[in-house]
Amino acid sequence: MTTVAEFIEKNRERLIERYTEEVGRLDAARGLSPYERTDTFPEYLSTLAAISRQGHRGDTTKTARRLEETHIGQRVRLGFNQEEVTSEYVLMGRLISGLWEDLPLEQQPSQEDTRLLFEELKGAMDQVVVTFSGYSQEDRQREKRFLLRLNALASEVMGEDEHSIPLEERLGALVEVVQEAMRADGAALLLLGSGGRTLIPATYTGRWRALTETETELVPVDAPSFVASLAASEEPLELPDAASAGPAVAEGVRQSGLHSLLGLRLWPHGKLLGVFYLGIAELRPFEPQAKRYLETLVDYLSGIIQKALLLQQLRQTNERLRKSETLHRLATEAISDAIWEWNIQTGTITWSGVVEKLFGYTREQLGGPFSSWSDKIHPEDRERVVHGFHEALARGELRWRDEYRFLLRDGGYAHVTDHGLVEQDASGRPVRMVGAMQDITARKAASEALRASEDRLRMAVRATELGTWDFNPVTGILRWDDRCKALFELPLESEVTYDGFMAALHPEDRERARTAVEWALQPASGGEYDIEFRPLGRMGQGARWVRSIGRAYFEGGRAVRFIGTAQDISERKHQQQEAQKRAEFAEQLIGIVSHDLRNPLNAITLSVAALLRQEDLGERQAKGLARISAATERATRMIRDLLDFTRARLGGGIPLERRPLDFHSHCRQVVEEVRLAHPDREVEVVGRGEGAGEWDGDRLAQVITNLVNNALAYSPSGTPVRMETLGEDGTVMLSVHNAGRPIPPELLPRLFEPMTRGRLGGDAASRSIGLGLFIVANIVHAHRGTIEVRSEEAAGTTFTVRLPRHAS
Incomplete structure (x- = not known):
């Protein structure tokens, strides 16, 4: 398969000749010398060939940008227009791709190679647009974002139901969106009155918000004012300084502290609808692209307002018709x-x-x-x-x-x-x-079914020994059923109050219970209530635990009913506490034993190293010492994993020592060390984007080593393992992929739990005690990152880690 670079280099002179000939047919190129027509095209061909060979790396991209800027600037000076310069890059793509379009598929460049070529040409054409219009891709995206916000507000204004929000109540929100889009400090909208001779102030925003009630004077469309000038102008108008404009600007606007004004008329379908203008605090002219941007936004705003007014008239007509028909x-x-x-x-x-x-x-x-x-x-x-x-x-x-x-x-x-x-x-x-x-x-x-369901629910509540309660937050009345009173050891005939309920709780639980109730009665909580507490009744006989679950219901933003259940969970709570004590004891024991085993293992390691340095060792002795060394290293790794496990479970998490490092370089270095232990396996490493950040390099090495070793252990020996690193905004990503049988689906949800291993496979000598992925996950979480895994038969297994560049 031939590369784009090879096609360019073999046909270089032919491409230059064809390009010079076809560019000469452009109107703007008449009278230009062949050198002026060719311009930087020969050097640009060399850059395209370099991109084909090595992608957008190193100085290649910088060279391409420099050549594009030089060429576009020269064309601007020669009088070319945007379409003519853009057509030159289209011509380049057509000439180069025409070299192979009639060849068999296997003789053509790869799809990735062709994509790089056309990505570069598209970037050049984008630069042409920016140069000629001053309107960048970022500007266009910002414009789309604010047009979508206007469209969302328009949906509320022009809803089809009778409860849609009236136009006059939404004008402020619409104008605020345009003000924010233009990065202005204030904005004003005036609409044409019914007589067509005056402009009526509709809404002011930003620093002019207070003018809504004070500046209500009508503005004649033929008055000598800035607003009237906007109504008569086809183009946006500027006012350099409102403070010194005198009567041409309303008094409140002059005194607002805003100076430079920019505005234009609302002119949908060739008819005046109103005017819109905005102001900024400093004295400065407005850029051409700002005027174009404002024209787009106000044109969209005009359409919304006109449609809303027509819809409002239609609804009023329908209402009159409805009232007139008996x-x-x-x-x-x-x-x-x-x-x-x-x-x-x-x-x-x-x-x-x-x-x-x-x-x-x-x-x-x-x-x-x-x-x-x-x-x-x-x-x-x-x-x-x-x-x-x-x-x-x-x-x-x-x-x-x-x-x-x-x-x-x-x-x-x-x-x-x-x-x-x-x-x-x-x-x-x-x-x-x-x-x-x-x-x-x-x-x-449904009513019959509901009645039957309520009967079944009452039977289920009795069967599960659940108590029920009902609290009216408006009246303060609290009702408990018999089971609920029994949980608090109260007589069945006793009356229950909210204060009495709080007094019946263990002193350590009262404030927490009160806070939970108050939060559940706030609309922001969604009405959810779930808490565990201890009643006072049996403080001397061992604590009893009760779990209470409920939901509050609201009307008009106010809680009107609060109902729920209560259940004795003492036995389950005591079992959990006993299990927690046993688990903590076991983990403490693991930590102590692991720590104490490190000294004898270190002594064994040093002794073996000393023996291996002796020159008179026989082959059999050397092999025996090597086995001892390997076994000691495995035992050391197990102890290290056990200590990390103990830190993660009992010590508040794995500690980190962050230092500045290059993510891509560090990952490649760790993979090189893994390759030394697996000389017969292929490990691909691909890195893209910015890699600078702050991480714990040693802990990061644990993550990489574990994931790559797992990928090698659980994949067929003839298949490669691929590791990719990617720098993104504020984060970096690491992914490790291998082919082979997938991880069983039932194992995926608990893969990162301790003492969990995948399917059997790999070198038996290299197997761990099942703490590797648990420790990996804890290291990632200690960096405030995330880890996930996807494993399918066709796609293979991929572990993906995302880490923030800096500590949050």
């Missing part, structure tokens, strides 16, 4: 579902089309005489419902309501609620009745 009003009040109308004078009923969906009848089948409805009422309900219906009319009532079973087309029955409103004529005589029938079958079933 049928619509009556149907809405009757909870619209299947709408019906009974003409009392003719005795006929008509239905809305929903009846077919709800009950299976067409409008014609269910419509007609009164009996077409009454005959379909369940026989057990019919007499009661029909009698109540006529009684309501006879008494002159204007509203009727009932609940009954109604026959479906398929022969079954639906539970319905039916209610109607009576319309009377001028003399008070009923002339028609409009109503709605709603299918509540599912609601009835």
Whole structure:
């Protein structure tokens, strides 16, 4: 497979000739000498070849940037426009890629090689845009970010429901977004009045916020003022110093301490909507890109305001229409579902089309005489419902309501609620009745299910010996069931109060319990309550522990009910305490034994080293001493792991000594040491990005050594292990990948727990006691970092560590 560099170098003269020829066809290149047309292209070809060979490393990128800046600057001086200079880099890509586009795939450069070429050309074109427009990628991203914020506020303003926020209540938030985007200290929005001759102050933000109530004077669009000038101008206008502008600027604006102003009109669809202007504290001109940025934001703001105004007018029109239509009003009040109308004078009923969906009848089948409805009422309900219906009319009532079973087309029955409103004529005589029938079958079933569920819950509570309590924060009334009182050894007939509950707690637990209750009653807590405490009842007989779980419910930001359960957890608590004592004793014993074993092991190590230096050793003796040395080293590693385990579990965490170091260089050095122990295995190391930071180098070496040794031990001997380091903003990343069988899924959740090992595999002599990954995780966490693992059959196993560059 041929590289891009090889194609460039073999065809260098041809590429220069073709480039010079095609650039000469541009209008701006007419009259230029061949040298001026070629410019820096030959040197740029060499740089592209270097990038193909070594990527964006070293001086290559700097050289490319320098050549691009030189070329673009020269083109600007010769009168080229942005499109012409950009087309030159498009031409470069087309000429170079044309060298292999007709060749078989195996003779073409790799995808990675081609990607590097086009990434470089795209970066050059981005630089062209920045040079000509002064509008960088960062500027465009910032613009997108604030347009998204405006769009989010627009969604609130123009919501489809009746509870959407009115425009006048959101104008301040919209203007604040534009002010923040422009990094201004104040902003103002004035909208055109209904007569089209005056501008009305709508909102002020920032330092001008206080002007909302004081600067309410209307501004004529033809007045000699800065605001009127904005309304008449097609381009953004600047005012160098508002403080010295006199009557051209409102008095409050002049006295605000803001000086330089920039503004423009809101002009959606060629019609004046209003004006917007902002101010900054210092005296300075505004950059061209700032004006373009403001034009984009205000154009978007204009669209939001215009759409919101149109929507507001539409809602007002709909509201007037709703109030003017009696049928619509009556149907809405009757909870619209299947709408019906009974003409009392003719005795006929008509239905809305929903009846077919709800009950299976067409409008014609269910419509007609009164009996077409009454005959379909369940026989057990019919007499009661029909009698109540006529009684309501006879008494002159204007509203009727009932609940009954109604026959479906398929022969079954639906539970319905039916209610109607009576319309009377001028003399008070009923002339028609409009109503709605709603299918509540599912609601009835849910209600029955809820009742059954509550019965089961009460039985479950009794079976689990849970006590229940109910507290009303508004009235202060607290109720306990019998089991709850028994937990506190109170008589069943005793009254319980909140203060009495607190007094019945162990003195050491009262403040903690009071804080937990007060927090649960705050809306910010979500109402959650979960605490363990000791009642006073059996202080002399061994502490009893109770766990109480509850939830608070809120209305209007105020807690109105607080309910929960209480359970005796004394036995479980005592078992946990005993287990904790046993675990701490075992870990202390491990620490003591591990520490005391280091001295004899050190003596063995020194003695073996002294014996190995003797010149008269036989081969058999040397092998025996080597085995002793290897066994001693394994024992030392185990002791070191045990000591780290003890520090992590009992000593408050593994201690660190941070020092400045280069992450990439340190990782490569540690891997070189691992390679010496595995000369037959391939370990790839790739590093990218900035590597400077502060870490504990020795502890970091433990992490790398453990992860790489694990990868070598649990992967097939013929496969490589890959380690990648990456410098990111504020963090560095280390990943170690190996092929082979994946880690069993049931082991993954506890892989970093102590005494845990993966599947069997690797050199038996190199196996540890199962503390390696536990210690690795504790070292990473001590650096305030994270570690995670992914293991799949196809993708292999990858451990990923992320560390902050500096201590938090």
